[in-house]
Amino acid sequence: MQMPPTLFHRVVLAVMACSLIAAFPRLGFAGLRDLRESIVKIHVTLQQEDFLQPWQARSLMNSNGSGFIIKGKRIMTNAHVVSDARFIEVQREGDSRKYPATVAFIAHDCDLAILQVKDNAFFTDTLPMAFGKSLPTLNDSVLVLGYPMGGDRLSLTKGVVSRIDYSLYAHSTVDSHLVMQVDAAINPGNSGGPVLFNNKVVAVAFQGIMGAQNLGYTIPLPVIEHFLKDIEDGTYDGYPELGVEHLESRNPALRADLGIPDGISGVVVAYVDPFGAAASLLKPRDVILSIDGNTIADDGSVGLDGNSVEYAEFIERKQCTEKIFFTVWRDRKTAAVIVPLTRKPDPFIFRQTYDRQPEYVVTGGLVFCPLSRGYLATLGSELNTPAAQRLLYTSRYAKLDNLYKGRRQFVVLAGRLPHPINTYCATHLNQILASVNGQPIRDIGDLPAALKKATGGFIVFRFEGNDNPLILESGMLQKSDLEILAQYNIPRPVHIDKQEIAQ
Amino acid sequence: MRRLFAPLFSALAIAIPAPAQTVSPPHQSVVEVIVTAQRFDPAVPWKKSKQETRAGYAVVVAEGRLITTEDLVRNAMLVELRHPGGATKITASVVEADPRMNAALLAAPTAGLTPVEWADPVKPGARIQLVQFDEAGQRQNGEGRITGIEVAALPSSVHSLLTFQALTDLKLDRVGAPAFHEGRLIGLVMQYDEASQTSVVLPAALLKRFVEDVGHPPYRGVAVAGLMWTPLIEPVKRHYLGLPNDDRGVLILRTIPGSSASGVMQAGDVILTWDGTPIDSQGYYTDPDFGRLLLVHQISGRRHPGDTIEVTLWRNHKSETVQLKLDAYDDSRALIPLNTEGEQAEYLVEGGLIFRELSADYLLARGPQWMIQSNARLVTLYLTRALAPEKPGDRIVILSVVLPDPINVGYQEIRDEVILRVNGTPVANLKELFAIRDRDKGITRISTQTLGVDLVLEKTSLDEANRRVASIYRIPNLEHRKSSPPAGPHRAAIK
Numbered sequence: 001m002q003m004p005p006t007l008f009h010r011v012v013l014a015v016m017a018c019s020l021i022a023a024f025p026r027l028g029f030a031g032l033r034d035l036r037e038s039i040v041k042i043h044v045t046l047q048q049e050d051f052l053q054p055w056q057a058r059s060l061m062n063s064n065g066s067g068f069i070i071k072g073k074r075i076m077t078n079a080h081v082v083s084d085a086r087f088i089e090v091q092r093e094g095d096s097r098k099y100p101a102t103v104a105f106i107a108h109d110c111d112l113a114i115l116q117v118k119d120n121a122f123f124t125d126t127l128p129m130a131f132g133k134s135l136p137t138l139n140d141s142v143l144v145l146g147y148p149m150g151g152d153r154l155s156l157t158k159g160v161v162s163r164i165d166y167s168l169y170a171h172s173t174v175d176s177h178l179v180m181q182v183d184a185a186i187n188p189g190n191s192g193g194p195v196l197f198n199n200k201v202v203a204v205a206f207q208g209i210m211g212a213q214n215l216g217y218t219i220p221l222p223v224i225e226h227f228l229k230d231i232e233d234g235t236y237d238g239y240p241e242l243g244v245e246h247l248e249s250r251n252p253a254l255r256a257d258l259g260i261p262d263g264i265s266g267v268v269v270a271y272v273d274p275f276g277a278a279a280s281l282l283k284p285r286d287v288i289l290s291i292d293g294n295t296i297a298d299d300g301s302v303g304l305d306g307n308s309v310e311y312a313e314f315i316e317r318k319q320c321t322e323k324i325f326f327t328v329w330r331d332r333k334t335a336a337v338i339v340p341l342t343r344k345p346d347p348f349i350f351r352q353t354y355d356r357q358p359e360y361v362v363t364g365g366l367v368f369c370p371l372s373r374g375y376l377a378t379l380g381s382e383l384n385t386p387a388a389q390r391l392l393y394t395s396r397y398a399k400l401d402n403l404y405k406g407r408r409q410f411v412v413l414a415g416r417l418p419h420p421i422n423t424y425c426a427t428h429l430n431q432i433l434a435s436v437n438g439q440p441i442r443d444i445g446d447l448p449a450a451l452k453k454a455t456g457g458f459i460v461f462r463f464e465g466n467d468n469p470l471i472l473e474s475g476m477l478q479k480s481d482l483e484i485l486a487q488y489n490i491p492r493p494v495h496i497d498k499q500e501i502a503q
Numbered sequence: 504m505r506r507l508f509a510p511l512f513s514a515l516a517i518a519i520p521a522p523a524q525t526v527s528p529p530h531q532s533v534v535e536v537i538v539t540a541q542r543f544d545p546a547v548p549w550k551k552s553k554q555e556t557r558a559g560y561a562v563v564v565a566e567g568r569l570i571t572t573e574d575l576v577r578n579a580m581l582v583e584l585r586h587p588g589g590a591t592k593i594t595a596s597v598v599e600a601d602p603r604m605n606a607a608l609l610a611a612p613t614a615g616l617t618p619v620e621w622a623d624p625v626k627p628g629a630r631i632q633l634v635q636f637d638e639a640g641q642r643q644n645g646e647g648r649i650t651g652i653e654v655a656a657l658p659s660s661v662h663s664l665l666t667f668q669a670l671t672d673l674k675l676d677r678v679g680a681p682a683f684h685e686g687r688l689i690g691l692v693m694q695y696d697e698a699s700q701t702s703v704v705l706p707a708a709l710l711k712r713f714v715e716d717v718g719h720p721p722y723r724g725v726a727v728a729g730l731m732w733t734p735l736i737e738p739v740k741r742h743y744l745g746l747p748n749d750d751r752g753v754l755i756l757r758t759i760p761g762s763s764a765s766g767v768m769q770a771g772d773v774i775l776t777w778d779g780t781p782i783d784s785q786g787y788y789t790d791p792d793f794g795r796l797l798l799v800h801q802i803s804g805r806r807h808p809g810d811t812i813e814v815t816l817w818r819n820h821k822s823e824t825v826q827l828k829l830d831a832y833d834d835s836r837a838l839i840p841l842n843t844e845g846e847q848a849e850y851l852v853e854g855g856l857i858f859r860e861l862s863a864d865y866l867l868a869r870g871p872q873w874m875i876q877s878n879a880r881l882v883t884l885y886l887t888r889a890l891a892p893e894k895p896g897d898r899i900v901i902l903s904v905v906l907p908d909p910i911n912v913g914y915q916e917i918r919d920e921v922i923l924r925v926n927g928t929p930v931a932n933l934k935e936l937f938a939i940r941d942r943d944k945g946i947t948r949i950s951t952q953t954l955g956v957d958l959v960l961e962k963t964s965l966d967e968a969n970r971r972v973a974s975i976y977r978i979p980n981l982e983h984r985k986s987s988p989p990a991g992p993h994r995a996a997i998k
Contacts, residue, residue: 247954251913253947253961270954284955298913384874386886393879400953401880424737458743465887467756467770468733471740 035199036093038069038129039154041147042077042115042192043098045087051374052415054358054367055490060086066146066193067115068201071128075115076224077192078206079106080171082113083354090117092126093154105231108354109238111171111206111219112227132200135180135221136161144184144205144216146193159184159216166310167217170207173352173373175239177316179217186216222317230319237320240341242312243276244269249287250298259332260287266329267300267311273399275346277324281339287329291315315341347408348398350376360414361447362493364459364472365422365484367415368433370444371395375414379430387430390465394432409443413463413470417488421472421480428470431463445496532563532619532688533634533681534584536571536609537592542578545868546903548850548859549978554580559679560635561595561609562688563616564714569609571679572693572705573600574659576607577845584611588640599717602842603725603832604664605657605693605705606713621711622687624792627652632683633673633692633702645673647682649689650701654797658694658703661841661863665793665800666693667704675702708792709804716807723808726829729762730755732798734785735773741784744773745820751775752817753786753798761895763830773817777801802829838892839863839885839899849933852981853946854960855906855972856914858922860933861899863889878919880952898932902951902958906976910968914958917951924950937984 042065047057065081067090075090082088082103089098099122105114117123136142144157163181182195186205195203195218203218230236246267249255254268266289269282282288289295291314294302301308315324318341326337350373360369369375371391382388391412398404411433416425433441437460439450451459454474461470485493538557544550561571561584569584576582576597583592595611626649633645651668667690669682675695682689682704690704716722732753735741741748752773758764775781778801780788790796790805806812808831816823834842843862850859859865866885869876874886884899892898900922907915922930926943927950930936940946945965949958960968973981 247956248913251911251959253910253959254913254956256961257948257957257959268956270956272955384872386874389874389879389882389886392875393883396879424740456743458739460743467731468754469740471737471743473739473742 035127035129035145035196036154037126039093039145039193040067040069040075041065041091041093041152042067042075042081042101043089043091044082044085046084047086048084049353049356049358049374051358051369051372051378054360054369054495055362055492057357064147064189065191066189066205068129068145068192068194069123069126070131070201073117073120073123073128074104075101075117076194076204077113077115078171078204078219079108079111079113079354080206081192082106082115083108083171085355088115090115090122092122105227105236106355107227107230107236107238108172108351109169109175110177110223110227111169112204112224114231129194129201131224132197132202132221135164136197136202138162138164140197142182142184142202143196144182144186144190144193144218145196146190146205148185148187148189150187155190157184157186159214162215164220171352174349175351177223177239178220178313180220182216182218183214184216185214186218190216226317226319238343240315240318240320240322240343241273241276241346242278242315242324242339242341243273244278244282244288245271245273246288246300248299258285258287258329260329264289264329265298266290266296267298269328271400275344275348275399277339277342277344281337282326282328283330285330286337288326289329289334290327292325348404350395352377356497357495359444359496360494361444361451361496362417362481362484362490363447363451364425364477364480365417365419365488366413366425366461366470366472367417368411368444368447369414371410371412371432375412382430385430390432391430406440407442411441411444411447413461417484419480419484419487421476421484425470427468428461428463428466431466434462434464436461445498448494448496531615531617533587533636534561534563534569534616535559535587535636536561536575536595536679537583537585538576538579539581540576540578541580542844543847545844545848545864548848548857548983549980557678559677560681560691561679562681562691563613563618564608564710565618567610567613568598568714569595569611569613570691570710570714571607571609572691573602573605573607574693575678576600576609577602577659582609584609586615586640587636587642599713599722600845601713601722601724602660602845603662603834604709604713605659606710608714608717619681619683619688620686621707622684622689624708625649625684625689626794629684629689631669631671631689633671633675633680634683635673635675635677635680643673645671645675647671647673647702649704652706652793652796654799655703663797663799665706665709665796665804667706669702669704670700671695671702672700674700712804723831725803725832726806726808726810727762727832728764728802728827728829729759730764730768731757731759732774732786736784744771744817746773746817750784751781752784753782757891759891760893761836763828767825767827768814768816769818771818774798774814775817775822776813776815778806778812778814803832808832836892836895837890838897839889841889846985847983849983849985850903851933851936851940851946852906852969852972852978853940854965854968855908855911856946856949856958856960857903857906858933858936858946859901859903861885861901865903880921881919894931896932896934900930900933900936902949906972908968908972908975910960910964917954917958920954921952922949923952924948934984937982 044063046061050058067075067077070076088101090101091098099117099119101115101117104116139160148155159182162183166176167179169175180203190205193205194201203220205218207217247270249268266287269284269286291311296311302311320343322341324339328337352373379388413428436450437453459472459474536559541551541554544552559575561569564570582595584595585592593611595609598608598610600607629649631647635643647669649667650670654663655666656663680692688707690706692702693705694703732755735754752775755772786798787795811828814825814827834840839861841863844864866877867873874882902920904918905911905915925939926948928939947960947962
């Protein structure tokens with residue numbers, strides 16, 4: 001399920017190592033002694049992408065997080081612990097040796113990852129941690145293990161399950177899944193560490209809310225199981241997206257208008273995402289009555305294991321290859337609709353990306369890049385300006401207002417590297433490119449070819465919603481480009497991800 | 504109110520002895536203005552915001568007539584005048600107030616006061632005298648100098664006009680403080696910045712025109728051409744347009760549909776001369792009175808609505824002369840009106856759904872971060888199309904918010920949604936919405952831009968729901984329709 005980011009500032013919990021010394025808490029619990037061996041500290045050297053100067057990465061950073069050994073000689077941790085990593089090492093409790101590790105699977109949408117260690121010596125005398133069979137319930141005591149800031153050795157905190165709910169996963173900034181909130185202290189560095197109930201893993205610690213106290217968020221069993229099942233075939237596909245927005249069907253007049261008989265409940269489809277699995281299968285004005293045989297209440301909830309949950313929870317538990325069976329009320333009668341679950345590549349959801357150099361084209365000192373969440377995040381207070389506001393609008397309404405039609409990306413004039421050729425170009429910063437030399441720019445891949453179509457010695461850039469074109473003299477371009485690339489230390493003027501375009 | 508002045512000060516102000524000067528400012532022309540104002544709540548159109556009291560100055564311009572700034576009397580419930588230091592307050596009425604000019608003409612008895620004389624245009628560097636009064640009526644004189652003359656944004660509206668910048672030695676604490684040059688009125692202070700000791704002055708040249716225009720009713724306001732232009736400095740772009748690189752001309756980007764310029768000029772035309780004066784590549788001309796000024800002043804400051812002027816354009820690589828009949832600025836022609844702060848917004852509450860037209864005020868009222876805090880679609884419409892309806896009379900009709908009631912269950916979280924059709928009929932503005940409601944005796948089906956399903960209200964329970972909503976939410980009137988301009992102090996001006 002995808003949601004817009006909330007106002008809460010949720011923070012992922014991997015941080016810089018800290019050299020304060022703290023006493024190691026004795027683990028006196030029976031059975032925990034063995035488990036201690038399975039909880040690993042993860043040392044990461046990372047380099048985040050620089051969305052303003054995409055040809056170079058940002059400064060090197062060191063961070064660390066936690067992880068735990070699961071069966072099959074694998075280490076489970078959070079995706080955010082190892083995102084943008086250049087080098088990863090893992091270290092067992094009480095062992096001074098660090099072993100290089102690599103990412104086998106990474107799921108940015110649910111913030112989980114699996115690491116591998118080549119050197120089998122790392123796994124000597126370790127027992128894989130076992131997962132619980134079901135989630136604890138409210139007020140059950142849980143233990144959180146990991147390597148939070150403030151010390152080098154394993155730390156244990158204890159608390160109770162405070163809440164189980166849907167919530168935003170801060171790592172991708174757009175995905176929401178089930179989370180289990182605990183009141184145990186969870187601090188930076190705890191990320192990726194296991195949460196135990198009766199000595200079995202029931203969750204993975206992953207985020208907190210800035211400024212809040214005793215609110216630790218953990219990724220619960222259903223999400224972990226979904227991830228592990230997804231990677232069984234050797235690739236991570238991600239969560240399927242149904243792509244349906246609904247209205248409650250509580251309003252009597254709305255019910256009468258759709259001819260819904262009394263005693264039948266469900267939700268009214270109000271919008272179908274063109275990139276969702278339900279596209280062309282469900283339609284606005286359909287009333288979804290049941291999902292996989294379970295009746296949907298007027299507010300969209302369904303009874304599941306004795307709890308009332310959003311009907312979307314059924315989709316959350318499915319993999320991309322599965323199907324969902326809906327009963328819908330359509331044209332005043334019931335109909336069965338089978339939706340094969342898919343995850344179509346959706347460039348207009350603007351999920352935060354990792355481990356991928358941002359695409360760009362530099363010409364005449366003008367830096368063009370596709371609109372992305374990473375780029376929007378660099379704007380900061382500039383977002384309160386008209387040009388940037390249009391980017392914000394585009395990122396939120398691309399599909400709803402059909403701005404995406406005929407496009408695969410929105411290409412933005414993201415920067416200007418000052419040079420005499422672009423003296424007067426600053427006024428067009430942060431605007432969305434519509435065409436170059438009359439050629440529509442549907443994605444950044446269109447740009448290099450369009451630049452070559454100069455007519456009359458001019459390159460004419462036109463921007464969305466702006467009647468004022470930007471014009472460069474094509475004769476000067478080649479010489480200027482050489483100067484600019486050398487002066488600003490840009491290794492290549494173009495970086496375009498070919499595979500992305502093929503999709 | 505986006506006035507930058509500090510609220511009522513002056514209890515602690517220390518009287519500064521007047522410096523010796525040859526011509527003393529004619530303070531017997533100046534009165535204090537005390538305004539009790541109450542605006543309509545920009546979010547809830549039947550509610551009035553908290554009352555506020557403002558103080559400023561007005562200057563007598565003729566027997567029984569005084570001038571002040573429009574932002575001082577905006578939303579005025581009561582305007583009172585007082586002789587500095589005096590106890591007696593005289594009630595004044597607003598003859599005309601134009602937010603586009605930030606000027607207001609008041610009517611009140613002016614016995615014992617003498618009208619000011621208007622100063623001739625001045626050049627930067629001209630010395631000025633300022634006058635204000637402390638609580639006890641003690642006169643405070645200040646000296647200053649005009650440091651700049653330019654077209655700049657007005658402090659309390661989105662429009663730009665000719666303004667003077669003045670450096671002064673007096674800490675000004677109220678709007679409307681008069682500035683004199685050799686004993687004659689040179690302008691009224693609109694804004695004062697304590698850090699730089701700079702004030703922004705509304706020039707007498709504009710005030711004088713305003714007073715004259717009001718004296719010849721009907722008052723039509725400021726002249727406009729209805730076009731958007733951009734500087735044409737880039738040598739490459741000039742070359743592209745086939746223009747000589749001679750630092751002349753600005754590029755027309757768009758003409759506003761239905762305006763004077765539409766049909767006469769078009770996007771891509773270059774303005775070479777305007778009203779007989781060459782226009783440079785940054786849009787400046789040489790004003791006979793004030794020197795180098797933006798083209799804006801040549802339209803709004805030197806011409807009247809209805810005047811016909813001659814414009815030389817560069818079109819298709821050759822120059823061409825066209826005649827342009829200037830129009831009056833009319834806020835009601837905008838897709839999203841800009842100057843609605845001084846009036847009650849039209850609205851309709853039906854089944855708890857609040858329908859209204861999008862206005863600049865509705866968005867800007869959300870504070871300095873309004874662009875981020877308002878609905879992104881509405882903000883983008885405002886930033887890109889506010890003055891340019893596709894056809895005359897178009898507005899953005901929105902479902903602003905839903906007041907929860909049994910009739911609207913299931914719809915209560917919808918807000919700021921653009922309305923396309925009501926009862927199956929397209930609506931271009933609120934007037935059409937009212938007409939549909941009158942025709943059908945109720946609004947029962949609403950089609951929005953986002954939702955693929957219509958919002959439906961039960962017709963048989965609509966009247967009852969309306970009564971219930973009015974009573975529970977204490978809404979005195981479930982609708983407000985604007986009739987012909989009523990007798991309020993502002994309506995006449997706002998058009």
